[in-house]
Structure formats: C-alpha cells, structure tokens
Amino acid sequence: MDDLHAPLLRWYDEHARDLPWRSPSATPWSVMVSEFMLQQTPVARVLPVHERWLERWPRPVDLATEPAGEAVRMWDRLGYPRRALRLHAAAVVIVERHGGEVPADHADLLALPGVGDYTASAVAVFAHRRRHPVLDTNVRRVHARVLDGVEHPPASVSRSERERAAALLPEDASDAATWSVAVMELGALVCTAQRPRCGACPLATRCAWRAAGHPAYDGPPRRGQAWAGTDRQCRGRLLGVVRDAEGAVPRRRLEQAWDEPVQRERCLESLIADGLLVPAGDGFELP
Numbered sequence: 001m002d003d004l005h006a007p008l009l010r011w012y013d014e015h016a017r018d019l020p021w022r023s024p025s026a027t028p029w030s031v032m033v034s035e036f037m038l039q040q041t042p043v044a045r046v047l048p049v050h051e052r053w054l055e056r057w058p059r060p061v062d063l064a065t066e067p068a069g070e071a072v073r074m075w076d077r078l079g080y081p082r083r084a085l086r087l088h089a090a091a092v093v094i095v096e097r098h099g100g101e102v103p104a105d106h107a108d109l110l111a112l113p114g115v116g117d118y119t120a121s122a123v124a125v126f127a128h129r130r131r132h133p134v135l136d137t138n139v140r141r142v143h144a145r146v147l148d149g150v151e152h153p154p155a156s157v158s159r160s161e162r163e164r165a166a167a168l169l170p171e172d173a174s175d176a177a178t179w180s181v182a183v184m185e186l187g188a189l190v191c192t193a194q195r196p197r198c199g200a201c202p203l204a205t206r207c208a209w210r211a212a213g214h215p216a217y218d219g220p221p222r223r224g225q226a227w228a229g230t231d232r233q234c235r236g237r238l239l240g241v242v243r244d245a246e247g248a249v250p251r252r253r254l255e256q257a258w259d260e261p262v263q264r265e266r267c268l269e270s271l272i273a274d275g276l277l278v279p280a281g282d283g284f285e286l287p
Contacts, residue, residue, distance in 0.1 A: 003206055004146070005170055005179060011202035012182035015189065019043065020050065021126070022181070028102035028127035029060055035122045036087045036114070041078050043188075049076055060091040061100045069286025072276060073243050081239060082274055085287075086114025104128035125180050131173040133165035134180040138187025142203075143168075145191060149208030151217040152193070234258050234267040239276055248280035 020026060021034035033053055037046040053074055057063040063071065068088045075084035090112040094102060102123065103109055109120035124130040135157055143165065144153040153161070169176040190197045198204050198214075209215070227233055241257045242249045258264045268284070271277040277284045 004168070004203065005175075007202040007206075008182050008186060009175075009178060012178065012185055016182075016185055017043070017189075020047070020054075026127075027058075028104075028123065029058070030054055031127035032090075032102050032119075032123050033087065035119050035126075036083050037078060039083060039119075040080060045078060049074070049078055057091075059100060060094040060102065063088055063091040064095045067287065068275070072239070072286050076243075077236075077240065079236065081276055083114065085275055089113035090115060102127060104130060106130065106132060125177045129174050129177045131169060131176045133162060133169060134184070135162065135165055136184060136187075137193075138185075138191075139165070139180070139183045141193065142183050142187045142191045145196075145209035146203050146207045149212045149215070150219075151209060151215065152219065155220065231263065231267050231270070234260075234263050235271055238264070238267055239271060242277060242284055242286060248283040248285040250283040254284070 016022070019034075021031050030050075034046065034050055037050055037053075056074065057066070066088075068085055071084040071088040072081055075081050093112050094100060098108065103112075104124060104127070106120050106124045109115055109123050110117065112120075115123075118134070118136060121132040121134045122136075125132050125134050140153040140157070140161070143161070144150050147164070168179075170179050186201070186203070190201050198207070198210055201207065204210055237257050238254050241253060245253075254264065254268070255261075258267070268277070272279065272284075275287055278287050
C-alpha cells in the first residue's frame with residue numbers, strides 16, 4: 001500500500017486545488033452543500049453559487065427557516081434543481097433531529113433526505129475525518145486504471161469494488177480522508193476521462209493500464225448526455241423563467257419560453273410533480 005499512498009499523498013500536497021470546502025475553517029455544512037452541488041456539475045460552476053449560498057445560509061437552520069422555493073432560486077443554473085429541494089429538506093431534518101449540526105455518523109447522514117451512500121461517505125470523511133471509502137466517478141476511474149488495467153470502470157459500483165476501496169484506505173482516519181480526496185483530485189486533474197496526462201501522474205510507474213499499453217475501453221457503450229431539445233432543456237427553460245421572476249408567472253410567458261405545446265405541458269407537469277413549481281391562479285410560482 002505504501003507504494004501507492006506515499007507518492008500520491010506527496011503529489012496531493014503539492015497540487016491540491018484551493019477550494020473553500022477543503023479549507024481547515026470549512027464547516028461540515030459547507031462540505032455538505034458542496035457535495036450536493038458537485039453532483040454532475042463542474043467545480044468552476046459550483047464555486048460562485050457555493051459562496052453565495054454560504055453567505056446567505058451559513059448554517060442549516062438559516063436555510064431550514066426559508067421556503068423551499070428560495071433554495072431553488074439560489075440554485076440558479078447549476079442544473080438538476082431537485083438537489084436544491086433535497087438540500088433544503090436535509091437542512092430541516094438536521095435542525096429537527098440533530099440540533100442544527102450536520103451529523104458525523106454515516107448512518108445518520110444516510111437517513112437525511114437526498115443523501116445516498118456516496119454523499120454520506122463524502123460528508124463523513126471530508127467534514128468529520130471518518131474512515132470510509134468514497135467512490136465517485138473520478139476515484140473509480142483511477143482504481144480501474146491503476147489496479148485493473150482498464151480505461152473505465154463498470155457502470156455501477158460492485159460490492160467487491162467497494163471492499164477493495166476500503167482495503168486501500170490508510171489505517172489512520174485522518175490519513176484515510178486525505179488519501180480519499182487525493183485520489184479524487186488525481187482523477188479530476190490528471191487521470192481524466194479524456195486525454196489523461198500520464199506523464200504527470202505520480203502513480204504512472206504503478207499503473208496497470210499504462211503498463212498494458214493503454215488498451216481502449218471495450219465494455220458496454222457509455223451514454224452521453226444530450227441537451228438540445230430534450231425535456232431537461234425544456235424543464236430548465238421553464239423553471240428559469242419562474243425562478244427569475246418576482247411572484248407568480250402567467251402561463252402565457254411560459255408558452256413564449258417554449259413553443260412546443262406537448263413537451264411544454266409534459267415538463268410543467270413533471271416540475272409540479274417534483275415539487276419545483278406550484279400552480280398559482282393561471283400561472284406558476286416557486287414553492
């Protein structure tokens with residue numbers, strides 16, 4: 001294990017990005033907010049929203065006392081806005097059950113609304129320095145290349161993959177937390193999905209994929225994420241009109257925002273079902 005730990009931890013000490021949720025002064029709430037925002041969203045887009053969020057709601061109780069619609073408004077254009085509702089719901093539960101403090105126990109975190117295994121592990125590790133494996137896309141890609149000699153990991157996490165990640169952790173909980181974020185950083189900056197910079201990788205001489213000659217991925221087709229003309233784009237356009245308005249937005253303004261009527265109505269219904277919009281007379285508003 002030292003053959004992996006020592007070079008990567010040295011590399012991280014020199015190359016880690018200065019991110020607010022990694023600061024020694026960052027609160028567990030700051031870490032938790034960042035983990036919700038970083039799901040499927042690049043760091044550069046998260047940074048300004050995270051800063052504004054913490055300025056307005058520096059503690060879970062500050063958010064919990066506001067309407068959920070304000071969380072959606074503050075979410076701005078990060079995408080996947082249901083995350084804002086879930087983060088608001090999690091803040092409410094944190095206040096009700098945990099005295100307003102983000103819990104450290106993995107099981108308590110997992111019981112919060114919108115928190116899955118990855119987010120529970122990430123908050124426990126990065127906010128509270130607990131010893132848990134943290135498996136995001138970047139970490140899984142590094143493990144697949146360095147240990148398995150394949151370009152990309154399987155679509156879903158297996159039990160054996162999780163057990164191996166746990167076995168890779170240093171024994172000391174604080175060192176394990178640093179190791180976890182170091183592997184994540186390596187995947188984000190060097191061992192990237194496209195055009196990895198193997199010459200800059202501290203694990204290059206230990207990498208099974210590199211040793212095998214960088215064999216191309218031969219698994220099931222990897223899905224891309226279409227955007228133009230999709231329901232995701234339509235939902236985002238409609239929600240954006242309401243989010244940027246003061247009060248209820250009449251239906252005619254939404255008809256102007258998206259002119260295909262069948263898709264528009266389908267997306268409006270789904271936004272209502274998700275709790276992101278509520279009917280208001282002949283229009284719609286945030287919850």
